[in-house]
Structure formats: C-alpha cells, structure tokens
Amino acid sequence: DVKVTQSSRYLVKRTGEKVFLECVQDMDHENMFWYRQDPGLGLRLIYFSYDVKMKEKGDIPEGYSVSREKKERFSLILESASTNQTSMYLCASSPPTQVPSSYEQYFGPGTRLTVT
C-alpha cells in the first residue's frame, strides 16, 4: 500500500511566521505535489517536483517555496505566513508511467493550517 504522510494534521501559526509543511512517501515515487484546498475553489496546485532538487511552479506559487533534497521528502515553505494562506494543504505523489489511463496520484491526509 502506498503511504503518504504529512507532518501535522492541524497547525496554528501567527502572521509573519515561517512555516514548514513536510511530506514523506514510501513508494519511491519520482513525482510529488503540493495542493491547497479551499471551499468553493477546489484543489489548486502550488508546486510540484519531478525529481530530487527539481521543482516547478503550479497555478498558485506566490508566497510559497519548496524543497526536495531527498526523493521521499517534499517540503512546502511559507516564508512569511499570511491570513489568506489559511487552508487545507494536501501533498500527493505519483510514479512515472507510460500508460496515461493508469496514472494515479496518492494523497496524504492533509494539514489544516490556520494563520492568525
């Protein structure tokens, strides 16, 4: 069974703090992703990574950065947290595949971040 774990289920931080969200997967997947999910807006991609030390911007990268020093770990960093970054953050991973219809992303349980 694929397992994606996230460091915290709930997190409360103050405006201006630096925040680290950690994600670890145990299936040796090349691809990892960070999303945020907000009511009425759905899942939106923040950043993703194809390989160690590789990163690509998603649809809403502003205010975020990422780090991928090891294949199994993908970190999301909020350099200076703001109240509009209060959200559910979901990490996902996927293997590379040559069969498009069998492509699947596996999600972690999410971290609900509140910035006050």
Next chain:
Amino acid sequence: RKEVEQDPGPFNVPEGATVAFNCTYSNSASQSFFWYRQDCRKEPKLLMSVYSSGNEDGRFTAQLNRASQYISLLIRDSKLSDSATYLCVVRFSGAGSYQLTFGKGTKLSVIP
C-alpha cells in the same frame, strides 16, 4: 487554458436511487480522465479511470465524449456509503503532463 467544470450540486438522493454527475473540460488535447472520491475531512482517492469506450465498475459507470469534451459518472442503486464529494479530474497533455487538473467537486448525500 486548463479548466474542468462540474455540476455545482449538492445532490441529495434517497437510497437506491440512480444519480449522474457531469463534467466538461476545456482542452481538446486532454490525455486522460478520472473520477476521484473525497470523503468529508479526508484526502481524495481514485475512484475510477474513464476510458474512451466507457467503463463500468460495479454500480459505477463512467462515460467519455471527446467530441463534446464531456465526462459523466453514473451511480446506480445508491448506498449511504456513497455519500462523498466526487471530483472530475483531467490530465492534460503537453508540458507538465504529470499534473492533474481537478474540478471543484460535486457533493452527494444519500439519504435513508
């Protein structure tokens, strides 16, 4: 432009009913299609892929119409345990093809 639009919902249906969700996508070069299910306060999980010829998995049937850029999910004989949010998901071809684009989801409540 990569967009996936779904029925707004919510759908409230009695047990045993048949319910259908629809989804449209913006890019005709899209590569593959999926339905994910998300239970309340849980992460999304793959429900089923959607194949060009249509496919069935038990009570669930998915259809794809590439000409109309339209995907559907039919649930027959609804169970209480089917209550969840259903996400229409498209993998667009081209640069960044490992990305998935998610619809905003349709909430289903199956009522006793």
